[in-house]
Amino acid sequence: MFLSIDADRCMGHGRCYSVAEGLLSDDDEGFVAQRGQTIEVPDGLLPDAREAASACPERAISLREASRPLGGAGADA
Protein backbone atom coordinates (compact mmCIF):
# COMPACT_ATOMS: atom_id res chain seq x y z
CA MET A 1 0.00 0.00 0.00
CA PHE A 2 1.19 3.50 -0.86
CA LEU A 3 0.18 6.71 0.87
CA SER A 4 0.39 10.09 -0.88
CA ILE A 5 0.02 13.53 0.63
CA ASP A 6 -1.03 16.30 -1.71
CA ALA A 7 1.14 19.32 -0.90
CA ASP A 8 -1.38 21.79 -2.27
CA ARG A 9 -4.28 20.49 -0.24
CA CYS A 10 -2.40 19.95 3.02
CA MET A 11 -2.96 22.91 5.34
CA GLY A 12 -1.19 21.71 8.46
CA HIS A 13 -4.14 20.55 10.54
CA GLY A 14 -1.82 17.93 12.00
CA ARG A 15 -4.52 15.31 12.40
CA CYS A 16 -2.69 12.69 10.30
CA TYR A 17 0.51 12.47 12.31
CA SER A 18 -1.37 12.73 15.58
CA VAL A 19 -3.32 9.54 14.75
CA ALA A 20 -0.43 7.78 12.95
CA GLU A 21 2.69 8.59 14.91
CA GLY A 22 4.59 5.55 13.71
CA LEU A 23 4.08 6.42 10.07
CA LEU A 24 4.06 10.21 9.81
CA SER A 25 5.85 13.05 11.58
CA ASP A 26 5.62 16.82 11.83
CA ASP A 27 7.92 19.57 10.62
CA ASP A 28 8.86 22.89 12.25
CA GLU A 29 5.71 24.60 11.03
CA GLY A 30 3.41 21.83 12.16
CA PHE A 31 2.84 20.41 8.70
CA VAL A 32 3.28 16.73 8.07
CA ALA A 33 6.92 16.20 7.14
CA GLN A 34 5.93 13.81 4.34
CA ARG A 35 3.87 16.49 2.59
CA GLY A 36 4.11 16.12 -1.17
CA GLN A 37 5.54 12.61 -0.93
CA THR A 38 4.37 9.10 -1.69
CA ILE A 39 5.53 6.59 0.89
CA GLU A 40 5.25 2.85 1.07
CA VAL A 41 3.25 1.74 4.10
CA PRO A 42 4.67 -1.24 6.01
CA ASP A 43 2.02 -3.94 6.40
CA GLY A 44 1.89 -3.50 10.15
CA LEU A 45 0.97 0.16 9.79
CA LEU A 46 -1.92 -0.25 7.38
CA PRO A 47 -4.52 0.64 10.02
CA ASP A 48 -2.53 3.81 10.83
CA ALA A 49 -2.43 4.75 7.17
CA ARG A 50 -6.20 4.38 6.88
CA GLU A 51 -6.70 6.38 10.09
CA ALA A 52 -4.45 9.15 8.79
CA ALA A 53 -6.29 9.35 5.48
CA SER A 54 -9.68 9.51 7.14
CA ALA A 55 -8.50 12.09 9.68
CA CYS A 56 -7.54 14.72 7.13
CA PRO A 57 -10.10 17.53 6.92
CA GLU A 58 -8.66 18.64 3.57
CA ARG A 59 -8.85 15.20 1.97
CA ALA A 60 -5.18 15.58 1.12
CA ILE A 61 -4.21 11.97 1.81
CA SER A 62 -4.82 9.14 -0.60
CA LEU A 63 -4.04 5.45 -0.45
CA ARG A 64 -3.50 3.08 -3.32
CA GLU A 65 -2.44 -0.49 -3.74
CA ALA A 66 0.45 -0.05 -6.17
CA SER A 67 2.76 2.82 -6.79
CA ARG A 68 2.27 4.57 -10.11
CA PRO A 69 4.59 7.11 -11.63
CA LEU A 70 3.91 10.49 -10.07
CA GLY A 71 2.33 12.94 -12.44
CA GLY A 72 0.85 10.17 -14.58
CA ALA A 73 -2.81 9.98 -15.40
CA GLY A 74 -3.42 8.00 -12.25
CA ALA A 75 -1.76 10.46 -9.90
CA ASP A 76 -4.20 11.33 -7.19
CA ALA A 77 -5.70 14.77 -6.66
Added chain:
Amino acid sequence: MSETRQRTGPDDAPGVRTMRGCPVSHTEYGEDSELYGHYALLDAEREAARFHFNDTRPRGFWMLQRYDDVLEGFQNHAVWTTRVRSALNPEPGIALLPQDLNGKEHAKLRRVLNPFFSPAAVRRMEPLAHSRCVELVEEVRPKGGCDFVAEFAIRYPTDLFLSLLGLPVADGEFFLPWSETLFAGFFGGDPKAAAEARRNILEYFDQAVNERRAAPRDPAEDMVTRLVQARIDGEPLSQEDILTICMTLMLAGLDTTRSALGFIFTHLARHEEDRRRIIAEPELAPAAVEEFLRMYPLVIQAGREVQEPQDFHGLPLEKGDVVWLGIASANRDPRKFPDPDRFVLGREGVNQNLAFGAGPHRCLGMHLARLELAVVLREWHARIPDYRIRPGVTLTERGGQLTMPTLPLEWEV
Protein backbone atom coordinates in the same frame (compact mmCIF):
# COMPACT_ATOMS: atom_id res chain seq x y z
CA MET B 1 -30.16 29.71 -14.17
CA SER B 2 -29.07 32.29 -16.74
CA GLU B 3 -32.40 34.03 -16.51
CA THR B 4 -32.48 34.36 -12.74
CA ARG B 5 -28.87 35.45 -12.83
CA GLN B 6 -29.86 38.77 -14.37
CA ARG B 7 -31.95 39.73 -11.41
CA THR B 8 -30.54 41.91 -8.71
CA GLY B 9 -33.41 41.95 -6.19
CA PRO B 10 -35.40 39.13 -4.62
CA ASP B 11 -37.78 37.35 -6.97
CA ASP B 12 -40.53 38.74 -4.87
CA ALA B 13 -43.73 37.95 -6.58
CA PRO B 14 -46.20 37.45 -3.71
CA GLY B 15 -45.62 34.14 -2.03
CA VAL B 16 -42.38 33.45 -3.92
CA ARG B 17 -39.50 33.73 -1.60
CA THR B 18 -36.50 33.07 -3.74
CA MET B 19 -33.41 34.96 -4.80
CA ARG B 20 -31.91 33.90 -8.14
CA GLY B 21 -33.95 30.75 -7.71
CA CYS B 22 -32.63 30.06 -4.20
CA PRO B 23 -34.91 29.95 -1.13
CA VAL B 24 -34.70 33.02 1.06
CA SER B 25 -34.06 32.83 4.79
CA HIS B 26 -35.04 35.61 7.17
CA THR B 27 -33.39 33.95 10.15
CA GLU B 28 -31.48 36.35 12.37
CA TYR B 29 -28.31 34.69 13.66
CA GLY B 30 -26.94 37.70 15.53
CA GLU B 31 -29.36 37.69 18.46
CA ASP B 32 -29.05 36.02 21.82
CA SER B 33 -31.18 32.94 22.40
CA GLU B 34 -31.82 30.12 24.81
CA LEU B 35 -28.94 27.62 24.97
CA TYR B 36 -28.56 25.65 21.70
CA GLY B 37 -31.13 27.92 20.02
CA HIS B 38 -28.77 28.68 17.13
CA TYR B 39 -28.00 25.04 16.43
CA ALA B 40 -31.72 24.29 16.24
CA LEU B 41 -32.22 27.05 13.66
CA LEU B 42 -29.17 26.01 11.66
CA ASP B 43 -30.13 22.33 11.67
CA ALA B 44 -33.64 23.15 10.47
CA GLU B 45 -32.41 25.38 7.64
CA ARG B 46 -29.78 22.89 6.49
CA GLU B 47 -32.43 20.22 6.17
CA ALA B 48 -34.97 22.54 4.49
CA ALA B 49 -32.75 23.39 1.51
CA ARG B 50 -29.16 22.90 0.39
CA PHE B 51 -28.60 26.68 0.05
CA HIS B 52 -30.35 29.77 1.35
CA PHE B 53 -30.10 33.43 0.59
CA ASN B 54 -30.31 35.22 3.94
CA ASP B 55 -31.75 38.73 3.71
CA THR B 56 -31.29 39.91 7.29
CA ARG B 57 -28.30 42.11 6.39
CA PRO B 58 -28.01 45.02 3.92
CA ARG B 59 -25.57 42.80 2.04
CA GLY B 60 -27.46 39.53 2.11
CA PHE B 61 -25.45 36.35 2.15
CA TRP B 62 -25.51 32.93 0.50
CA MET B 63 -25.57 30.17 3.04
CA LEU B 64 -23.62 26.96 2.44
CA GLN B 65 -24.73 24.45 5.03
CA ARG B 66 -23.77 20.92 4.14
CA TYR B 67 -20.43 19.52 5.14
CA ASP B 68 -19.18 18.88 1.60
CA ASP B 69 -20.22 22.33 0.41
CA VAL B 70 -18.69 24.14 3.37
CA LEU B 71 -15.39 22.29 2.99
CA GLU B 72 -15.33 23.04 -0.73
CA GLY B 73 -16.06 26.68 0.07
CA PHE B 74 -13.08 26.92 2.41
CA GLN B 75 -10.89 25.30 -0.22
CA ASN B 76 -12.12 27.68 -2.92
CA HIS B 77 -9.83 30.32 -1.45
CA ALA B 78 -8.48 31.66 -4.74
CA VAL B 79 -11.92 32.93 -5.76
CA TRP B 80 -13.67 33.40 -2.41
CA THR B 81 -11.47 35.64 -0.30
CA THR B 82 -11.45 37.05 3.22
CA ARG B 83 -12.30 40.55 2.01
CA VAL B 84 -15.37 39.51 3.93
CA ARG B 85 -14.54 37.57 7.09
CA SER B 86 -17.99 37.26 8.60
CA ALA B 87 -21.20 37.01 6.61
CA LEU B 88 -23.02 38.66 9.54
CA ASN B 89 -20.63 41.60 9.64
CA PRO B 90 -19.19 42.01 6.14
CA GLU B 91 -17.69 45.47 6.72
CA PRO B 92 -15.10 44.81 9.41
CA GLY B 93 -14.24 47.73 11.65
CA ILE B 94 -10.93 46.29 12.72
CA ALA B 95 -7.94 44.98 10.78
CA LEU B 96 -6.88 41.38 11.39
CA LEU B 97 -3.65 39.68 10.41
CA PRO B 98 -3.00 37.28 8.84
CA GLN B 99 -6.76 36.89 8.04
CA ASP B 100 -7.07 39.99 5.88
CA LEU B 101 -4.35 38.80 3.52
CA ASN B 102 -4.95 36.29 0.77
CA GLY B 103 -2.85 34.18 -1.57
CA LYS B 104 0.95 34.46 -1.47
CA GLU B 105 1.02 37.42 0.95
CA HIS B 106 -1.07 35.44 3.40
CA ALA B 107 1.13 32.36 3.07
CA LYS B 108 4.29 34.37 3.75
CA LEU B 109 2.99 35.76 7.01
CA ARG B 110 1.62 32.40 8.08
CA ARG B 111 5.10 30.96 7.62
CA VAL B 112 6.42 33.48 10.13
CA LEU B 113 3.75 32.54 12.66
CA ASN B 114 3.27 28.81 12.07
CA PRO B 115 6.34 27.68 14.03
CA PHE B 116 4.86 29.20 17.22
CA PHE B 117 1.59 27.39 16.83
CA SER B 118 2.72 23.94 15.73
CA PRO B 119 1.89 21.01 18.01
CA ALA B 120 5.56 20.79 18.99
CA ALA B 121 5.68 24.49 19.86
CA VAL B 122 2.49 24.50 21.87
CA ARG B 123 3.74 21.50 23.86
CA ARG B 124 6.31 23.91 25.30
CA MET B 125 3.37 25.70 26.90
CA GLU B 126 1.91 22.53 28.37
CA PRO B 127 3.56 22.79 31.82
CA LEU B 128 2.35 26.35 32.16
CA ALA B 129 -1.15 25.40 31.00
CA HIS B 130 -1.28 22.70 33.67
CA SER B 131 0.03 24.88 36.48
CA ARG B 132 -2.15 27.88 35.60
CA CYS B 133 -5.20 25.63 35.28
CA VAL B 134 -4.53 24.00 38.66
CA GLU B 135 -4.08 27.39 40.33
CA LEU B 136 -7.37 28.65 38.98
CA VAL B 137 -9.23 25.45 39.90
CA GLU B 138 -7.80 25.57 43.41
CA GLU B 139 -8.95 29.17 43.71
CA VAL B 140 -12.59 28.28 43.11
CA ARG B 141 -12.72 24.76 44.57
CA PRO B 142 -13.08 25.70 48.27
CA LYS B 143 -16.02 27.96 47.42
CA GLY B 144 -18.25 25.04 46.42
CA GLY B 145 -19.38 26.86 43.32
CA CYS B 146 -18.61 29.63 40.89
CA ASP B 147 -19.62 31.30 37.71
CA PHE B 148 -17.52 28.99 35.59
CA VAL B 149 -17.35 31.50 32.72
CA ALA B 150 -16.19 34.58 34.61
CA GLU B 151 -14.15 32.94 37.34
CA PHE B 152 -12.39 30.28 35.33
CA ALA B 153 -13.09 29.95 31.59
CA ILE B 154 -11.98 33.43 30.52
CA ARG B 155 -9.10 33.84 32.95
CA TYR B 156 -7.30 30.68 31.86
CA PRO B 157 -6.85 31.47 28.14
CA THR B 158 -6.09 35.11 28.92
CA ASP B 159 -3.19 34.15 31.16
CA LEU B 160 -1.84 31.71 28.57
CA PHE B 161 -2.17 34.29 25.81
CA LEU B 162 -0.09 36.78 27.78
CA SER B 163 2.52 34.15 28.35
CA LEU B 164 2.58 33.30 24.64
CA LEU B 165 3.56 36.91 24.04
CA GLY B 166 6.18 36.66 26.77
CA LEU B 167 4.21 38.98 29.05
CA PRO B 168 3.64 38.51 32.79
CA VAL B 169 0.63 36.33 33.61
CA ALA B 170 -0.11 38.75 36.46
CA ASP B 171 -1.01 41.41 33.89
CA GLY B 172 -4.20 39.46 33.27
CA GLU B 173 -5.69 41.37 36.16
CA PHE B 174 -5.89 44.63 34.20
CA PHE B 175 -5.71 43.13 30.71
CA LEU B 176 -8.82 41.01 31.07
CA PRO B 177 -11.27 43.88 31.65
CA TRP B 178 -9.90 45.59 28.54
CA SER B 179 -10.25 42.55 26.30
CA GLU B 180 -13.74 41.84 27.64
CA THR B 181 -14.86 45.43 27.03
CA LEU B 182 -13.42 45.41 23.53
CA PHE B 183 -15.08 42.11 22.73
CA ALA B 184 -18.41 43.23 24.12
CA GLY B 185 -18.21 46.15 21.69
CA PHE B 186 -18.45 43.76 18.73
CA PHE B 187 -21.70 42.36 20.09
CA GLY B 188 -23.67 45.46 20.97
CA GLY B 189 -21.66 46.74 23.95
CA ASP B 190 -20.72 50.38 24.60
CA PRO B 191 -18.70 51.54 21.53
CA LYS B 192 -16.94 54.34 23.42
CA ALA B 193 -15.73 51.99 26.14
CA ALA B 194 -14.67 49.49 23.48
CA ALA B 195 -12.64 52.13 21.63
CA GLU B 196 -10.90 53.12 24.84
CA ALA B 197 -10.17 49.49 25.68
CA ARG B 198 -8.72 49.02 22.20
CA ARG B 199 -6.41 52.00 22.72
CA ASN B 200 -5.26 50.63 26.07
CA ILE B 201 -4.56 47.22 24.61
CA LEU B 202 -2.63 48.59 21.63
CA GLU B 203 -0.58 50.81 23.94
CA TYR B 204 0.19 47.82 26.12
CA PHE B 205 1.27 45.74 23.10
CA ASP B 206 3.25 48.68 21.72
CA GLN B 207 5.24 48.89 24.91
CA ALA B 208 5.88 45.14 24.92
CA VAL B 209 7.05 45.18 21.30
CA ASN B 210 9.36 48.14 21.95
CA GLU B 211 10.83 46.41 24.98
CA ARG B 212 11.59 43.40 22.83
CA ARG B 213 13.21 45.59 20.17
CA ALA B 214 15.50 46.98 22.88
CA ALA B 215 16.17 43.62 24.51
CA PRO B 216 15.57 40.76 22.06
CA ARG B 217 15.08 37.23 23.33
CA ASP B 218 15.64 33.96 21.49
CA PRO B 219 13.53 34.33 18.30
CA ALA B 220 13.01 30.56 18.17
CA GLU B 221 11.25 30.67 21.54
CA ASP B 222 9.86 34.19 21.78
CA MET B 223 7.15 35.17 19.34
CA VAL B 224 7.41 38.93 19.70
CA THR B 225 11.16 38.82 19.10
CA ARG B 226 10.52 36.72 16.03
CA LEU B 227 7.93 39.22 14.77
CA VAL B 228 10.34 42.07 15.32
CA GLN B 229 13.18 40.30 13.52
CA ALA B 230 11.13 38.66 10.73
CA ARG B 231 11.70 39.72 7.13
CA ILE B 232 9.16 39.18 4.37
CA ASP B 233 10.69 39.75 0.93
CA GLY B 234 13.56 41.46 2.74
CA GLU B 235 11.30 43.91 4.56
CA PRO B 236 10.61 43.96 8.29
CA LEU B 237 7.03 43.94 9.51
CA SER B 238 5.77 47.39 10.40
CA GLN B 239 5.08 48.18 14.04
CA GLU B 240 1.43 48.61 13.11
CA ASP B 241 1.25 45.15 11.55
CA ILE B 242 2.94 43.57 14.56
CA LEU B 243 0.38 45.20 16.85
CA THR B 244 -2.42 44.03 14.56
CA ILE B 245 -1.08 40.49 14.77
CA CYS B 246 -1.02 40.64 18.58
CA MET B 247 -4.54 42.05 18.60
CA THR B 248 -5.73 39.33 16.22
CA LEU B 249 -4.28 36.56 18.36
CA MET B 250 -6.07 38.02 21.33
CA LEU B 251 -9.40 38.37 19.55
CA ALA B 252 -9.14 34.87 18.12
CA GLY B 253 -7.97 33.02 21.19
CA LEU B 254 -9.71 34.29 24.30
CA ASP B 255 -13.43 34.44 23.63
CA THR B 256 -13.41 31.19 21.65
CA THR B 257 -11.65 29.17 24.34
CA ARG B 258 -13.88 30.56 27.05
CA SER B 259 -16.92 29.75 24.96
CA ALA B 260 -15.81 26.21 24.18
CA LEU B 261 -15.26 25.57 27.88
CA GLY B 262 -18.74 26.80 28.71
CA PHE B 263 -20.38 24.41 26.26
CA ILE B 264 -18.15 21.52 27.27
CA PHE B 265 -18.82 21.90 30.99
CA THR B 266 -22.54 22.33 30.43
CA HIS B 267 -22.51 19.04 28.55
CA LEU B 268 -20.47 17.26 31.21
CA ALA B 269 -22.59 18.62 34.05
CA ARG B 270 -25.65 17.22 32.33
CA HIS B 271 -24.21 13.92 31.07
CA GLU B 272 -23.00 11.90 34.00
CA GLU B 273 -21.90 8.95 31.83
CA ASP B 274 -19.61 11.10 29.66
CA ARG B 275 -18.14 12.81 32.72
CA ARG B 276 -17.49 9.45 34.41
CA ARG B 277 -15.43 8.29 31.45
CA ILE B 278 -13.27 11.40 31.45
CA ILE B 279 -12.72 11.09 35.20
CA ALA B 280 -11.82 7.41 34.89
CA GLU B 281 -9.76 7.69 31.69
CA PRO B 282 -8.12 11.12 31.56
CA GLU B 283 -6.05 10.00 28.56
CA LEU B 284 -9.27 10.27 26.56
CA ALA B 285 -9.19 14.06 26.92
CA PRO B 286 -7.91 14.83 23.40
CA ALA B 287 -10.53 12.56 21.80
CA ALA B 288 -13.22 14.14 23.94
CA VAL B 289 -12.06 17.62 22.93
CA GLU B 290 -12.31 16.69 19.27
CA GLU B 291 -15.88 15.48 19.61
CA PHE B 292 -16.80 18.56 21.65
CA LEU B 293 -15.34 20.76 18.91
CA ARG B 294 -17.48 18.96 16.37
CA MET B 295 -20.62 19.04 18.44
CA TYR B 296 -20.46 22.57 19.87
CA PRO B 297 -18.76 24.87 17.36
CA LEU B 298 -18.76 28.46 18.62
CA VAL B 299 -17.72 30.15 15.42
CA ILE B 300 -20.85 29.16 13.55
CA GLN B 301 -19.78 30.64 10.24
CA ALA B 302 -16.96 32.25 8.31
CA GLY B 303 -17.63 34.81 5.60
CA ARG B 304 -16.07 35.08 2.18
CA GLU B 305 -16.43 37.51 -0.72
CA VAL B 306 -16.81 36.15 -4.23
CA GLN B 307 -14.20 37.65 -6.58
CA GLU B 308 -15.51 36.31 -9.87
CA PRO B 309 -18.84 34.90 -11.02
CA GLN B 310 -19.19 31.21 -10.44
CA ASP B 311 -21.87 28.56 -10.51
CA PHE B 312 -21.53 26.67 -7.24
CA HIS B 313 -23.48 23.43 -7.69
CA GLY B 314 -26.38 25.35 -9.23
CA LEU B 315 -26.04 28.42 -7.02
CA PRO B 316 -25.33 31.33 -9.37
CA LEU B 317 -22.84 33.55 -7.54
CA GLU B 318 -21.69 36.93 -8.77
CA LYS B 319 -18.68 39.07 -8.05
CA GLY B 320 -19.11 40.84 -4.72
CA ASP B 321 -21.54 38.31 -3.27
CA VAL B 322 -21.11 37.38 0.38
CA VAL B 323 -20.89 33.68 1.19
CA TRP B 324 -21.64 32.13 4.57
CA LEU B 325 -19.53 29.04 5.20
CA GLY B 326 -21.71 27.27 7.74
CA ILE B 327 -19.23 25.71 10.13
CA ALA B 328 -21.83 24.74 12.71
CA SER B 329 -24.20 23.41 10.05
CA ALA B 330 -21.40 21.29 8.60
CA ASN B 331 -20.26 19.89 11.94
CA ARG B 332 -23.82 18.85 12.70
CA ASP B 333 -24.64 17.55 9.21
CA PRO B 334 -25.99 14.00 9.60
CA ARG B 335 -24.75 13.18 6.07
CA LYS B 336 -21.24 13.43 7.45
CA PHE B 337 -21.73 12.76 11.16
CA PRO B 338 -24.64 10.39 11.77
CA ASP B 339 -26.69 11.10 14.87
CA PRO B 340 -24.98 14.47 15.23
CA ASP B 341 -26.57 15.39 18.57
CA ARG B 342 -24.93 12.45 20.26
CA PHE B 343 -21.56 12.76 21.94
CA VAL B 344 -19.58 9.81 20.59
CA LEU B 345 -16.03 9.41 21.87
CA GLY B 346 -13.86 8.19 19.00
CA ARG B 347 -16.52 8.97 16.42
CA GLU B 348 -15.47 8.01 12.90
CA GLY B 349 -14.18 10.99 10.94
CA VAL B 350 -14.34 13.33 13.94
CA ASN B 351 -10.94 14.76 13.03
CA GLN B 352 -12.47 16.10 9.85
CA ASN B 353 -14.76 18.46 11.73
CA LEU B 354 -14.59 22.07 10.56
CA ALA B 355 -14.66 23.87 13.92
CA PHE B 356 -11.33 25.50 13.05
CA GLY B 357 -12.18 26.00 9.39
CA ALA B 358 -10.16 24.58 6.51
CA GLY B 359 -8.07 25.84 3.62
CA PRO B 360 -5.17 28.24 4.04
CA HIS B 361 -6.98 30.35 6.64
CA ARG B 362 -7.65 27.45 8.99
CA CYS B 363 -7.29 28.54 12.59
CA LEU B 364 -3.66 29.26 13.39
CA GLY B 365 -4.23 28.55 17.07
CA MET B 366 -5.99 25.19 16.67
CA HIS B 367 -3.25 23.16 18.33
CA LEU B 368 -2.97 25.54 21.26
CA ALA B 369 -6.74 25.52 21.69
CA ARG B 370 -6.84 21.72 21.68
CA LEU B 371 -4.07 21.58 24.24
CA GLU B 372 -5.71 24.16 26.50
CA LEU B 373 -9.05 22.38 26.45
CA ALA B 374 -7.57 18.93 27.06
CA VAL B 375 -5.57 20.24 30.03
CA VAL B 376 -8.73 21.63 31.62
CA LEU B 377 -10.59 18.35 31.17
CA ARG B 378 -7.82 16.55 33.02
CA GLU B 379 -7.03 19.01 35.78
CA TRP B 380 -10.55 20.12 36.61
CA HIS B 381 -11.92 16.59 36.85
CA ALA B 382 -8.95 15.46 38.95
CA ARG B 383 -9.99 18.09 41.51
CA ILE B 384 -13.71 18.68 41.05
CA PRO B 385 -15.01 15.48 39.46
CA ASP B 386 -18.66 16.05 40.30
CA TYR B 387 -20.57 19.26 39.83
CA ARG B 388 -23.96 20.42 38.68
CA ILE B 389 -25.52 23.47 37.12
CA ARG B 390 -27.13 25.56 39.83
CA PRO B 391 -30.81 24.53 39.82
CA GLY B 392 -33.30 27.04 38.48
CA VAL B 393 -30.83 28.80 36.19
CA THR B 394 -31.87 29.50 32.60
CA LEU B 395 -28.89 29.15 30.31
CA THR B 396 -28.53 31.39 27.28
CA GLU B 397 -26.10 31.95 24.44
CA ARG B 398 -24.92 35.07 22.66
CA GLY B 399 -25.67 35.26 18.95
CA GLY B 400 -23.18 35.92 16.17
CA GLN B 401 -20.34 33.98 17.70
CA LEU B 402 -21.70 31.73 20.39
CA THR B 403 -20.73 32.06 24.01
CA MET B 404 -22.51 31.46 27.28
CA PRO B 405 -22.65 34.71 29.25
CA THR B 406 -22.76 32.75 32.48
CA LEU B 407 -22.58 29.17 33.73
CA PRO B 408 -23.18 28.83 37.48
CA LEU B 409 -21.75 25.52 38.71
CA GLU B 410 -21.85 24.08 42.22
CA TRP B 411 -20.24 21.10 43.94
CA GLU B 412 -19.74 19.57 47.37
CA VAL B 413 -16.73 20.81 49.30
